Amino acid sequence: MKTFDIKKVAVIGTGTMGPGIAQVFAQHEIAVQIFDIDPEQLQKARETLGANLSLVEQAGMLSDTGAAKIQNRIQDAASLADAVLDADLVLEVIPEVMDLKTKLLGELDEICGPDTILASNTSGLSITKMAQATRRPEKVVGMHWWNPPIIIPVIEIVKGESTGEDVLQTMDNLIRKIDKVPVLVKKDVPGFLGNRLQYALMREAIALLNEGVASAEDIDTMIKSGIGFKFPIMGPLETIDMAGLDIYYRVSQYLNKDLDKSEGAAPIVAKMVEQGDLGLKSGKGFYDYSNQDIKALMGGRIQKLLLLLKELGYVK
Ligand SMILES: NC(=O)c1ccc[n+]([C@@H]2O[C@H](COP(=O)([O-])OP(=O)(O)OC[C@H]3O[C@@H](n4cnc5c(N)ncnc54)[C@H](O)[C@@H]3O)[C@@H](O)[C@H]2O)c1
Structure with missing residues (x-):
């Protein structure tokens, strides 16, 4: 089965969850672009990142050359289009409101390359419904991180009705690569597992x-x-x-x-x-x-x- 190598990720929405998620990718040598419609949130995300990186560094959990290098792997984007440029995976981490998510998914579908996987960090809204806002439902998948994302090992992979097996396998590979633990939710039920x-x-x-x-x-x-x-x-x-x-x-x-x-x-x-x-x-x-x-x-x-x-x- 063909899978995709995820080298560049865009994280859209840097409120409670976005900064920690970006950090975990960056800790595992994945380039990350972050974007938020509220510039203040992007600024706050930098502060959260700094504090959380010190925490994991003090705990001896950085196998890399240190916090500065990880910070540099995370770039702020000035627009949604800039954030998703060349991204293999775009993860939306915006508020838990279906209308906001479908609107964003529709926009992402327009501006992302045809192979880009669109993932949602929703806590339990329908992935199938979000996928219907795009022309690539087979490339839409749930990637549900748990709070605080820098700590909790598990990530749910949620299969929408049309999500492709290649996308599920790609997500599984990616989650293992970032030293997290995947679980597969085979049916898109409210609240997942x-x-x-x-x-x-x-x-x-x-x-x-x-x-x-x-x-x-x-x-x-x-x-x-x-x-x-x-x-x-x-x-x-x-x-x-x-x-x-x-x-x-x-x-x-x-x-x-x-x-x-x-x-x-x-x-x-x-x-x-x-x-x-x-x-x-x-x-x-x-x-x-x-x-x-x-x-x-x-x-x-x-x-x-x-x-x-x-x-x-x-x-x-
Ligand atoms: N907070 C948690 O403990 C938790 C845990 C797991 C999953 N989640 C899920 O993660 C998602 C985000 O939750 P959160 O708690 O981080 O939310 P939040 O409200 O703290 O942050 C959301 C961010 O998205 C930004 N935003 C809104 N619309 C946007 C858009 N169109 N483009 C770019 N940015 C936009 C907001 O400015 C805000 O900074 C939700 O789906 C939530 O259910 C949250």
Whole structure:
């Protein structure tokens, strides 16, 4: 099967996710052009890149000659057309709004070379629908990175109805080349694999909190020090195999019917959103962060995740 060698990537949108994604490509000798419709975001992206490169350098994760060389592999583009010039892959990382994504995909289809692969970092919108905005649906694919992209190993490859096998294989090769771990989502279902699993867990966590079964702290501790503790080593299906399918069968017969099945967001979440309690970014969510240094909190979490990454053998 013919695959494409990805040497140059354009990352479109440099908000929360774009800078880290650009960094990972650049760390693996891939030239990157970054573009954002908001020039301030491009400026901020440079600052984020500098800070994140120091973090991974301090953690001994740069096999290259250093941060400066990696920064130089990432070029700011003045326009969308400049960004995609000669790109083998264009990855859109713009807000999670279908109309914005289809409009951009249509424009990219007009200005990119015929072999350029168009990928979306959408968290769960339909790749098939995005592909329909182009005349190259076989070259449109989901490439779903997880936050923070400089750390989380997995990337979902999402097959739209028309995505070509050669494109899927190319993405698989690319993800391995940048030392990440590919998983293939064979059907373009809402939320793909990761968010379906994650949202099932979050829905139950919020329902338990809402019903007063446990505090937010104890619910999070149950995951961090309990079932989640083994997730880097054993997934849920491996866990069932370990426990025994007979046990799972018996427990699920009485438990499944009691699990939360609400279709929309829980009323407690709607109320918090209405009050502006949005979590870290507003200083209050399920926890109160008003007296905390949020930068230090996140820095500490990232340091621990980097340690885990090394310990688990993800760093080559
Ligand atoms: N934030 C996360 O944790 C996360 C994790 C995984 C996937 N994603 C997905 O990644 C995508 C981006 O998310 P984000 O959190 O980085 O968003 P964001 O809002 O932080 O950043 C989006 C950026 O895109 C820019 N932009 C908007 N329209 C544009 C256009 N037409 N051309 C160029 N730039 C444009 C904006 O100015 C902004 O800087 C979404 O699809 C989201 O679902 C986000």
